């Protein structure tokens with residue numbers, strides 16, 4: 001398995017291969033908690049949000065919403081407590097980048113959460129993982145306790161007036177709990193069903209209070225943005241999608257792994273055929289699922305010779321996307337469509353709808369044709 005950066009210096013993956021990479025000692029010796037210190041030494045909350053805006057960081061949970069703008073929506077004058085919640089559900093089949101970051105470099109996430117909390121005026125933050133990631137909770141809790149012992153978490157952090165807790169929480173392992181409002185329900189101990197939006201979590205989130213929900217990789221990008229400055233970090237990527245991005249690669253490539261690439265990497269064909277070593281067993285590229293199994297599948301004809309840039313705009317222009325962005329049905333081959341149809345799609349609708357009518361003969365025949373197409377494609 002390949003772990004590393006291509007086309008840029010590793011930022012998110014900088015420490016992951018060091019011995020004891022998850023220890024506070026290794027994290028600090030390699031630049032860890034310098035960004036938090038810089039923030040507490042004299043940056044205002046608005047300055048922190050300003051740097052994140054300048055960085056053109058877009059949420060890594062799929063929708064690519066500008067993070068600085070999301071942070072700016074949190075009402076500063078609200079008398080209610082504010083919360084930062086890390087979406088570590090990562091339940092999209094085929095994705096494992098967040099797991100890797102948390103497993104190998106948990107302090108990077110803790111530092112990102114603390115900086116976000118400072119910027120948003122929050123004193124309590126939560127890391128929510130899917131049920132299957134329960135083993136990560138132990139690792140992250142260890143990191144939190146190490147950080148607490150070094151006065152980096154808890155009361156009067158680094159001797160300043162900033163106090164903040166980081167809590168961990170796991171769901172029971174439901175795909176839908178990756179959707180941010182279902183996640184918040186689950187965190188509150190309710191059934192993990194999505195809520196109607198608006199109101200958005202920034203205004204009424206956890207316990208009805210202003211809440212920012214961000215993906216793991218979004219938050220782990222924050223320490224580098226603060227250290228380098230937002231503009232310098234943005235320049236690693238494109239004008240609209242700054243920085244670097246971590247991609248999980250699995251399937252029939254010779255070098256699967258966790259790859260960090262500059263945003264807008266040029267291009268997907270080169271990435272698969274050269275960087276990932278090409279297709280294994282002498283076979284040909286048939287299709288790529290770029291953002292987990294619920295995004296649009298890109299057939300090889302959409303990739304080969306098409307110069308698909310690897311960022312939000314590039315993948316949308318090519319007819320797919322970086323990750324899950326909406327609750328609607330997506331085009332899937334028959335088998336995966338069946339898997340998604342029940343119970344996922346009815347869970348994704350935040351209110352009860354009548355069940356769909358049974359398939360008629362035409363639909364059944366169309367379904368069988370699609371299945372035959374799938375099987376033919378798979379046999380090639």
Ligand SMILES: Cc1cc2nc3c(=O)[nH]c(=O)nc-3n(C[C@H](O)[C@H](O)[C@H](O)COP(=O)(O)O)c2cc1C
Nearest residue numbers: 059060061087089090091178179180214215218326
């Ligand atoms: C059905 C569904 C599942 C989702 N699963 C995840 C997930 O596992 N991890 C994640 O970070 N975002 C997931 N999202 C996106 C979140 O709702 C939300 O947009 C994200 O946590 C925001 O963080 P970001 O701005 O840092 O991307 C999902 C969305 C939907 C509609």
